[in-house]
Amino acid sequence: MRRWVKVSVAAAVVLGVGGYVAEPYAQDWLLARDACDGTLPPDALEQLTPEDAHLRDETSHLHEGLGSYSCRLTAEEAEDGTGDDGRLVVGMEAYTRRDDQDREFMSIFPEEGFSPQASLPEGLPGFIDKYHDINFLLPCPDLGKDAEGRQRKLLVRMSLGREANHGAPGAAYRMAVALANGASDRLGCGAEPLRAPAGDAVPPDPERDAETVPLSEAKDTACGWMAGAGLPQDQGLRVAAAVNDAAPTGRCDLTDRDGKSALSLVAWYGDWSNRLTSRDGVPRSLTATARCDGEAAGYALGTSDDIPGVGEAVQRRLLKEFAExxxxxxxCSGLRFF
Known part of the structure; x- marks a missing residue:
C-alpha cells in the first residue's frame, strides 16, 4: 500500500478513537497536510520522502513587512544517528525585497559568476543552481514598482534533502511549482500561476548531467548559433545548452571530446548582475552589457582550457554572437562590448 494512502487510513482510524495522534502514520499525515501552509502536493511529497522514513517536523515563517516567507519539512534522523535536527525533505525560501534577492544571487554567483547551472523546461522562469536548488524569479504585478521604478519581483528557492529521491519522475518540478505559487499568494505577489511541465522530467545535476550534442548538430538547440560560428569541426567539440528565455540567467558551453568544459558563455538578467561585468567600476574583459526590461543585463565569456584555433579574436566573436x-x-537594447 502506498505511503500516503496508509497515512490517511491510519490517521482516520487513530483520530476516530479519541484523537490520539502519536501513531507514526497519523503524525506523517498531519505533518504532510500542514507543511508549507498546505501547499505540498501529496503525490510529489510521497515520491520525495526518503523510503521508510517517517516525517518529523514542519515549520513556516511569514514576514509580510519584510517580504519573506519560508517553510521546511523534515524526516526523522538517519539510522546512523546523523541529522539530529531531522533530515530535510523539502525547504523553501521566498523574497520580494531586492536586497534579499541580491544576497541570494551573490551566494549562487560569487566572484566572476561562472557557477554551474542548468536550465528548467522552457517557459518556467528559473534555473537550477550549483546547490541543486530550483530557483524561480517571478514578476509581482500586485506589488507595483520599487523606489527606482523597477517592477518588484519574487525570488523562490526550493531545496530537496540529499536523501530525497531526486529521480522521481516529475515530482521535483511539481513540488517547486506548487511552492512558488503558494509563496506568491502568501506574499501578495500576484504572479501568474506557474504550471508544472508535463511528463516525467527530472531536474539535472548542473555539474554532472549536462546534455551535450556534437557541434555540427547544435543548430536545433537553444545555443544553435554555435553551429555556424566558424568553430573547428575536427576536434570533437560538443555543445551544452542551458538557456531558457524566461530565466534570469543561462549559458552556452563548449566541451571537449572528453566532456570537460572548455569555454562558457553566460548571460545574467537584472541589476544584480552589474558586479559580474565590472570590478570597482572598471568593465571586465570579454564582457558585454545591455538593457532588458528596464534593468541591466550582462554577458561574459570564460575559458577553462585552450582550444586550438580559438584565440582571443575568435572568443570575442563568440561573445558577440552569443550576446546578439x-x-x-x-x-533588449543598448548592447556594448568590453
Missing part, C-alpha cells in the same frame, strides 16, 4: 542572439531573443 540573447538580445534578439529578449528584445
Amino acid at each position: 542572439d540573447q538580445v534578439r531573443r529578449r528584445g
Whole structure:
C-alpha cells in the first residue's frame, strides 16, 4: 500500500478513537497536510520522502513587512544517528525585497559568476543552481514598482534533502511549482500561476548531467548559433545548452571530446548582475552589457582550457554572437562590448 494512502487510513482510524495522534502514520499525515501552509502536493511529497522514513517536523515563517516567507519539512534522523535536527525533505525560501534577492544571487554567483547551472523546461522562469536548488524569479504585478521604478519581483528557492529521491519522475518540478505559487499568494505577489511541465522530467545535476550534442548538430538547440560560428569541426567539440528565455540567467558551453568544459558563455538578467561585468567600476574583459526590461543585463565569456584555433579574436566573436542572439531573443537594447 502506498505511503500516503496508509497515512490517511491510519490517521482516520487513530483520530476516530479519541484523537490520539502519536501513531507514526497519523503524525506523517498531519505533518504532510500542514507543511508549507498546505501547499505540498501529496503525490510529489510521497515520491520525495526518503523510503521508510517517517516525517518529523514542519515549520513556516511569514514576514509580510519584510517580504519573506519560508517553510521546511523534515524526516526523522538517519539510522546512523546523523541529522539530529531531522533530515530535510523539502525547504523553501521566498523574497520580494531586492536586497534579499541580491544576497541570494551573490551566494549562487560569487566572484566572476561562472557557477554551474542548468536550465528548467522552457517557459518556467528559473534555473537550477550549483546547490541543486530550483530557483524561480517571478514578476509581482500586485506589488507595483520599487523606489527606482523597477517592477518588484519574487525570488523562490526550493531545496530537496540529499536523501530525497531526486529521480522521481516529475515530482521535483511539481513540488517547486506548487511552492512558488503558494509563496506568491502568501506574499501578495500576484504572479501568474506557474504550471508544472508535463511528463516525467527530472531536474539535472548542473555539474554532472549536462546534455551535450556534437557541434555540427547544435543548430536545433537553444545555443544553435554555435553551429555556424566558424568553430573547428575536427576536434570533437560538443555543445551544452542551458538557456531558457524566461530565466534570469543561462549559458552556452563548449566541451571537449572528453566532456570537460572548455569555454562558457553566460548571460545574467537584472541589476544584480552589474558586479559580474565590472570590478570597482572598471568593465571586465570579454564582457558585454545591455538593457532588458528596464534593468541591466550582462554577458561574459570564460575559458577553462585552450582550444586550438580559438584565440582571443575568435572568443570575442563568440561573445558577440552569443550576446546578439540573447538580445534578439529578449528584445533588449543598448548592447556594448568590453
